Amino acid sequence: MAVRAVGWARSFPVSEGVRAAREWTAGHLASxxxxxxxxxxxxxxxxxxxELVTNAHLHxxxxxxxxxxxxxxxxxxxxADADPRLPGSREPDADEGATSGRGLGIVTALADSLDxxxxxxxxxxxxxxxxxxGPDPHDG
Incomplete structure (x- = not known):
């Protein structure tokens, strides 16, 4: 049985920002x-x-x-990014306000699996x- 897959790849430098990655993704999701x-x-x-692109740009x-x-x-x-340090779970940083330290936790909560x-x-x-x-990946 042949597996049919479709995929896209693009690099987003820090100078392009996260919005470009989000818009690019939305365009491909539409297909x-x-x-x-x-x-x-x-x-x-x-x-x-x-969240993931922001983490690559920031960390x-x-x-x-x-x-x-x-x-x-x-x-x-x-x-993917060039930093070999794997992210660890951490408590949000009180000094950075309520907007930092939650990215990977958000992705973990939204995704069906994470690696x-x-x-x-x-x-x-x-x-x-x-x-x-959608189809259950555990079927057949």
């Missing part, structure tokens, strides 16, 4: 067959892209390499999103 019927999943993916001070792959069951969202690993001298964080009402 997927479940885009119109799974608004919660679309919102979760876009928020996760914002690695580097270009974020974003890859989207739809395999028919799951949309894999992967963001963090080193690669090519840096790291990659990959989240899987199964569209609401």
């Amino acid at each position: 997927l067959p479940w885009n119109g019927s799974a608004a919660d999943t679309v919102h979760s993916v876009l928020l996760s892209v914002s 690695a001070a580097a270009t974020a390499h974003l890859v989207l792959t739809w395999d028919g069951h799951c949309l894999h969202v992967s963001v 963090v690993h080193t690669c090519h001298g840096g790291k990659a964080i990959t989240a899987c999103f199964r569209p609401t009402g």
Whole structure:
């Protein structure tokens, strides 16, 4: 049985900002067959892209390499950067206000699964999103 997948990849330097990554992602999500019927999943993916690209820009001070792959069951969202330090769970920093220290926790809560690993001298964080009402990856 052949697996049919579709994917896209693009690098987002710090100078382009997170908005560019979000807009690029939204454009590709629009081409997927479940885009119109799974608004919660679309919102979760876009928020996760914002968080992951922001983390790459802030913590690695580097270009974020974003890859989207739809395999028919799951949309894999992967963001890689040049910093080999793996993120750890941490309490939000009171000095930084209520807006810092929650990114990976948000992605963990939104995604169906999350993987963090080193690669090519840096790291990659990959989240899987199964569209609401989509196929169950444990079937067949």
